[in-house]
Amino acid sequence: MECVLAMKFAIGMALALSLGACSNNSGGNGAIFKAALAELFPKMIDTGANAKPAKAPVLTRAAVEASGAALIRIKLETENARSTLQGVSENGGYVTHISRFGQTITLRGGLVTASRGLGFDLLAVEAASTDPVITAIPLADWPDEVTRVYHFPAQGPTGLLVPVTCRYAPGERLEIEIVEITYSGQQVEEICSGADVSFVNDLFVIPETGMIWRSLQWLGPEQGRLDLTVIEPFTP
Amino acid sequence: MAMVVWAVFGAAPGFAQTYNLYGEAGLLDIPTGEFMLDGELGVGFVQFGDTQRANVNFQLLPRVSGTLRVSTIQDVPGGPEVSTEGFDLRFQLLKEEGWVPGVALGFRDFLGDGPYTAEYLVATKSITPKFKVTGGVGFGRLSSQGGTFNPFGADSRPPLEQPVGQLQDEVYFRGDMGFFGGFSWETPVDGLTFKAEVTADGYLAEENGGFDRDIPFNFGLNYKPNENVQLQAFYMHGSTFGAQLTFSGNPMKPLAPQDLGAGPTPLIARAGDAPMGTKWADKPENEQKLLKGISQVLSADGITIEEARITGTEADIYIKNPLIQREPKAIGRVARVLAVGLPPSVEVFRITVINEGLAVATAEILRSDLEAQVDRPNAGLESWQTTRLMDAKASLSGRNIFLPPPEQRFTWSVAPSIPITLLDEDDGFRPDILISARAKYQVTRGLSVSGRLSRFVIGESQEEVGPPVSSLPNVRSDSDVYYSGRDIDLERLTADWVFSPKPAVYGRLTFGVLERIFTGVSAEVLWAPVNSRFALGGEVNYVRQRDVDDLFSLDDYEVVTGYGSLYWDTGFKQIEAQLDIGSYLAGDFGATLSLSRRFENGWEVRGYATRTEVSFNEFGEGAFAKGFEITVPLRWALPFETKSEARVSLLPVENDGGARLKLEERLYERIRDLDRRSLEDGWSAFWQ
Numbered sequence: 001m002e003c004v005l006a007m008k009f010a011i012g013m014a015l016a017l018s019l020g021a022c023s024n025n026s027g028g029n030g031a032i033f034k035a036a037l038a039e040l041f042p043k044m045i046d047t048g049a050n051a052k053p054a055k056a057p058v059l060t061r062a063a064v065e066a067s068g069a070a071l072i073r074i075k076l077e078t079e080n081a082r083s084t085l086q087g088v089s090e091n092g093g094y095v096t097h098i099s100r101f102g103q104t105i106t107l108r109g110g111l112v113t114a115s116r117g118l119g120f121d122l123l124a125v126e127a128a129s130t131d132p133v134i135t136a137i138p139l140a141d142w143p144d145e146v147t148r149v150y151h152f153p154a155q156g157p158t159g160l161l162v163p164v165t166c167r168y169a170p171g172e173r174l175e176i177e178i179v180e181i182t183y184s185g186q187q188v189e190e191i192c193s194g195a196d197v198s199f200v201n202d203l204f205v206i207p208e209t210g211m212i213w214r215s216l217q218w219l220g221p222e223q224g225r226l227d228l229t230v231i232e233p234f235t236p
Numbered sequence: 237m238a239m240v241v242w243a244v245f246g247a248a249p250g251f252a253q254t255y256n257l258y259g260e261a262g263l264l265d266i267p268t269g270e271f272m273l274d275g276e277l278g279v280g281f282v283q284f285g286d287t288q289r290a291n292v293n294f295q296l297l298p299r300v301s302g303t304l305r306v307s308t309i310q311d312v313p314g315g316p317e318v319s320t321e322g323f324d325l326r327f328q329l330l331k332e333e334g335w336v337p338g339v340a341l342g343f344r345d346f347l348g349d350g351p352y353t354a355e356y357l358v359a360t361k362s363i364t365p366k367f368k369v370t371g372g373v374g375f376g377r378l379s380s381q382g383g384t385f386n387p388f389g390a391d392s393r394p395p396l397e398q399p400v401g402q403l404q405d406e407v408y409f410r411g412d413m414g415f416f417g418g419f420s421w422e423t424p425v426d427g428l429t430f431k432a433e434v435t436a437d438g439y440l441a442e443e444n445g446g447f448d449r450d451i452p453f454n455f456g457l458n459y460k461p462n463e464n465v466q467l468q469a470f471y472m473h474g475s476t477f478g479a480q481l482t483f484s485g486n487p488m489k490p491l492a493p494q495d496l497g498a499g500p501t502p503l504i505a506r507a508g509d510a511p512m513g514t515k516w517a518d519k520p521e522n523e524q525k526l527l528k529g530i531s532q533v534l535s536a537d538g539i540t541i542e543e544a545r546i547t548g549t550e551a552d553i554y555i556k557n558p559l560i561q562r563e564p565k566a567i568g569r570v571a572r573v574l575a576v577g578l579p580p581s582v583e584v585f586r587i588t589v590i591n592e593g594l595a596v597a598t599a600e601i602l603r604s605d606l607e608a609q610v611d612r613p614n615a616g617l618e619s620w621q622t623t624r625l626m627d628a629k630a631s632l633s634g635r636n637i638f639l640p641p642p643e644q645r646f647t648w649s650v651a652p653s654i655p656i657t658l659l660d661e662d663d664g665f666r667p668d669i670l671i672s673a674r675a676k677y678q679v680t681r682g683l684s685v686s687g688r689l690s691r692f693v694i695g696e697s698q699e700e701v702g703p704p705v706s707s708l709p710n711v712r713s714d715s716d717v718y719y720s721g722r723d724i725d726l727e728r729l730t731a732d733w734v735f736s737p738k739p740a741v742y743g744r745l746t747f748g749v750l751e752r753i754f755t756g757v758s759a760e761v762l763w764a765p766v767n768s769r770f771a772l773g774g775e776v777n778y779v780r781q782r783d784v785d786d787l788f789s790l791d792d793y794e795v796v797t798g799y800g801s802l803y804w805d806t807g808f809k810q811i812e813a814q815l816d817i818g819s820y821l822a823g824d825f826g827a828t829l830s831l832s833r834r835f836e837n838g839w840e841v842r843g844y845a846t847r848t849e850v851s852f853n854e855f856g857e858g859a860f861a862k863g864f865e866i867t868v869p870l871r872w873a874l875p876f877e878t879k880s881e882a883r884v885s886l887l888p889v890e891n892d893g894g895a896r897l898k899l900e901e902r903l904y905e906r907i908r909d910l911d912r913r914s915l916e917d918g919w920s921a922f923w924q
Contacts, residue, residue: 091610157919
């Protein structure tokens with residue numbers, strides 16, 4: 001809520017600077033004014049960006065299988081809107097999925113290693129290939145802890161590096177349904193902390209295989225957690 | 237590094253949570269041994285009794301902060317209020333860690349301009365995370381009531397060197413020493429802090445004006461509804477209530493989401509068995525088709541192709557990026573689109589960015605590097621290491637060059653702005669509003685005609701203006717006459733030609749109404765290799781002073797003015813230095829030193845000082861020309877791309893000595909976002 005207020009205040013300040021501005025230049029203050037108004041009063045201004053998308057058809061397992069594509073469904077934990085993203089590129093195990101609005105999520109195994117267009121980008125995540133969220137192994141064989149380095153935009157080519165250590169706390173057994181398939185698994189808390197940061201990822205794991213079908217994963221201090229459901233995993 | 241982490245994730249031990257009444261880390265009147273986050277900017281307004289203070293504080297470096305202030309006090313009962321400016325500096329000697337307290341050394345009004353000249357050494361220790369105690373010793377004003385023996389041996393404090401506005405090194409730490417102390421307690425109410433302090437500040441001048449200093453104690457409550465706003469209510473010296481409102485922000489902590497919208501085009505590597513033939517390139521129409529498609533995709537990001545050539549193995553693209561604030565992001569997005577859209581045989585991408593009519597830098601990127609690096613954790617660093625930066629040629633030469641029809645040549649805008657001065661000694665915080673109408677016709681890439689008309693809606697036009705007082709030619713001292721003498725002012729009407737005769741060498745010719753007070757011709761040349769931390773420039777101007785009443789008439793005063801300039805990117809904490817030596821508008825010879833800190837997202841804080849052969853006394857109030865500027869990119873506060881920015885001038889000390897022409901878009905300003913250091917600073921955006 002505080003963040004929303006700060007953003008409205010910021011936009012209000014921008015409005016104050018460009019109040020009444022008009023121009024024939026797409027990059028000029030007039031464009032800023034219009035876009036700022038659209039942020040504050042989305043129903044008043046039609047910039048195209050706020051156009052209501054056509055209602056998405058209900059996804060069926062038959063459609064998933066017919067597509068032959070890797071599919072994930074995402075939702076920011078703090079918001080209600082869900083998007084389905086399709087895997088479109090792969091490089092060394094890093095699979096990038098894109099939504100119809102152009103936002104992208106990159107996964108390495110089950111680990112979110114990058115996000116684009118959701119608000120505050122997660123540039124990348126460094127982790128060992130033995131990380132159980134990356135390479136599925138039976139839950140009983142998971143290590144006590146893993147280390148990762150999260151990269152965020154900042155000064156310099158590498159950006160801001162945030163190293164964390166994560167340990168695991170198994171929780172209750174659950175059943176969840178994902179597009180007509182019911183999975184029986186276990187909830188695992190991934191408790192991560194670093195020098196100036198701590199967060200918890202929630203993982204839904206099939207104990208026998210270590211496959212993670214659903215998770216709530218941290219995207220950064222400003223962005224919060226992403227609710228990720230794997231509808232159809234990427235297969236090389 | 238740790239500073240950046242704290243900026244992103246929140247405060248850590250040793251960081252101040254609140255500003256004091258002087259706009260620095262502190263309790264109420266007294267400072268603390270804490271410091272603000274690196275880059276933190278605080279703008280605050282204080283009122284108690286007949287005292288008003290407007291403070292702008294900036295954490296210049298992790299251990300150095302500065303405050304600019306305009307204050308108004310009343311030192312004669314019922315008499316006129318006295319406004320003064322002030323500059324403070326403070327240095328963090330120790331950071332709080334373990335048993336070690338935070339310790340700071342500070343100088344208030346260290347140029348002697350205001351009534352607050354004082355020096356102090358202060359320590360702060362957290363007893364619990366929510367309870368901090370502070371103690372210190374002060375000199376000057378901070379020992380003006382109940383001061384005691386100075387152990388450093390200097391027990392008398394000499395008068396300030398006149399005119400004020402210069403270093404007062406004979407005064408610092410001289411005279412009686414006073415003690416001060418206090419504590420802060422973060423109450424259980426979220427965001428509410430209680431403060432109490434005792435001080436040896438006698439408030440002598442204010443007492444002459446009727447202020448009662450009954451007791452040496454002050455008490456206050458500070459409330460932070462969010463991290464950008466602070467409200468403070470306080471009770472001063474047993475007699476007077478007051479209030480303070482402070483807004484703060486940090487360049488490294490944007491107010492709005494920075495990456496909302498479409499992400500970059502996913503990069504799909506060429507298949508191992510992709511056809512690598514180049515026959516397709518023999519037909520020029522294929523090049524046209526490819527570039528048309530690429531242009532359409534890039535237009536979503538506002539990027540336009542100015543010229544291009546695609547051969548069987550290489551692509552040279554000149555782009556204009558009017559929207560995306562970080563140039564590496566624009567370069568990265570173009571590279572991705574080329575990698576997706578061009579036939580597999582094209583391996584080398586050379587992307588040249590044109591800024592304000594000048595082709596500045598060319599980034600040469602191998603497609604196979606992009607394909608290998610994309611989405612991997614070290615892609616940012618690896619792509620920087622494999623990208624070759626070169627000085628750009630002004631344009632492509634040879635055959636088969638794609639030249640799209642020019643986009644919109646005529647642009648115009650009408651916009652209000654808060655111009656020129658946020659803090660002013662005469663008026664304190666001065667919320668003038670100026671309506672400006674601008675128009676520009678781009679004849680060719682480098683040749684344009686532009687003009688600007690303006691009118692004050694609130695501000696200067698209502699002022700009474702006194703006669704000029706300077707003994708030098710009145711090139712600036714009567715500028716108020718120009719600001720108030722015209723209903724609608726022609727601020728600029730020029731023909732501008734910028735060109736690049738060879739890579740890394742740039743030229744500019746400007747002719748016409750150059751600024752509000754002068755008309756003439758200006759010529760400039762700049763040598764600025766992309767891969768160098770140094771640049772050299774020269775500027776010569778012949779100008780005549782404009783008539784106050786008639787927009788197009790000229791007065792008799794004419795002068796040739798010019799400078800040689802050295803630009804140095806220090807490589808330390810994003811600090812850039814500029815030294816200009818030459819002849820100024822009043823015919824005086826001297827030099828200007830500017831220091832600025834530029835963050836990768838466009839924030840900039842700049843300070844400058846000019847000394848010429850004009851003496852302190854001849855210069856008059858302020859002793860010499862100096863001032864500060866803060867540039868805030870609107871992108872920092874807006875959730876969409878824009879290159880627009882707000883620039884405010886703080887406490888400019890201007891007079892006829894050391895005055896320069898106020899030219900827009902000098903060459904260095906046009907090219908500096910595209911030098912190696914600037915691109916490297918912003919390169920984490922390459923993959924965004």
